[in-house]
Amino acid sequence: MADSKPLFSLDGDPMAAEALLRDVFGIVVDEVIRKGTSASEKVCEWKEPEELKQLLDLELRSQGEASEQILARCREVIRYSVKTCGSISNMYAVNLARYQRYPDCKQRGLRALPPLALFTSKECHYSIKKGAAFLGLGTNSVRVVKTDERGKMVPEDLERQISLAEAEGAVPFLVSATSGTTVLGAFDPLDAIADVCQRHGLWLHVDAAWGGSVLLSQTHRHLLDGIQRADSVAWNPHKLLTAGLQCSALLLRDTSNLLRRCHGSQASYLFQQDKFYDVALDTGDKVVQCGRRVDCLKLWLMWKAQGGQGLERRIDQAFALAWYLVEELKKREGFELVMEPEFVNVCFWFVPPSLRGKQDSPDYSERLAKVAPVLKERMVKEGSMMIGYQPHGTRGNFFRMVVANPALTRADMDFLLNELERLGRDL
Structure with missing residues (x-):
């Protein structure tokens, strides 16, 4: 563990800086790789924005913080961060x-x-x-x-x-x-x-x-x-191939x-x-x-490690898992496909018990559109899942499950459907 001097103070110790960087890499491995790929961990730790401001201590001060505090900040930011990407x-x-x-x-x-x-x-x-x-x-x-x-x-x-x-x-x-x-x-x-x-x-x-x-x-x-x-x-390649962002x-x-x-x-x-x-x-x-950054290095290293056949298996597995999810959706009461997918985007509604058999009701579509936002709030606050939803044209809000992560299994697809049933059984 690095000493308690501010990392970038004028009398900073290069050895302490090196030790701190090693500790940071350890946190990344623990929080991002180990916990980020463990099904037993929450997918997110939801906090209200005001609470998050206090947890992360966003204030900038004239004096640098000690390395122990920097490490704590690093762990907190990783735990509560949301990853995104963009392209021009x-x-x-x-x-x-x-x-x-x-x-x-x-x-x-x-x-x-x-x-x-x-x-x-x-x-x-x-x-x-x-x-x-x-x-x-x-x-x-x-x-x-x-x-x-x-x-x-x-x-x-x-x-x-x-x-x-x-x-x-x-x-x-x-x-x-x-x-x-x-x-x-x-x-x-x-x-x-x-x-x-x-x-x-x-x-x-x-x-x-x-x-x-x-x-x-x-x-x-x-x-x-x-x-x-x-x-x-x-x-x-950072999308379906899951190369490192970006x-x-x-x-x-x-x-x-x-x-x-x-x-x-x-x-x-x-x-x-x-x-x-x-x-x-x-x-x-x-x-x-x-x-x-040298973005191509991530793709090159991944291709070297997996080979063309390995990347092909990754894509084919995503398609196969998407088809499995579709077939399981069709077997369960309360799930309705928006359409048969041709890709790994599986779009569907969860119809709660109170709306089943009520398709002819004049307010059915309006009530169904309110279901996905409620379930999204519940799953995020529990940390069990994160699935996107959206309206589309005349269609009210529906879920869009993107089956791309190569670590996903059929058990994960079953969990998704079971969890939606559990979270929405009182609606």
């Missing part, structure tokens, strides 16, 4: 497609551009509109294409929307398809969409952040038929150094062209960020 790959694709059509926009900005139109489905990830806003195109430039009953983009409506945009004086330049939508897990028909893009000369981007890893499975990769025709693909990739068809031409600023103090090695190895000028 979709925004990169929009910017590249814009630059390819109008290269002078890099220097002249929006003055160089006519009104532009990009197209995506109503089931797209919110980052598409956010990217349009950040890039100055405006969210009104995003034309929303209809989806079918399973959440897939309708190519015929895409054609209609393109013609409509042109009639209104806008210039279509990009279509963003989705492989694995967030809620329903839908895969857009990429081949048909690629045909539309080819006819109109549009950049085809595929947001495969969630579903792209399916390509590693010989059994299920047909869901991505046509993705080889895309100009760009966003992929998040691990995101943007894959491009272009081989003409488009990334550097679009984003490069040729800063002479960083990207000197007369270095003693091949300057093509300097990738920093291609991206928006300057300093960043």
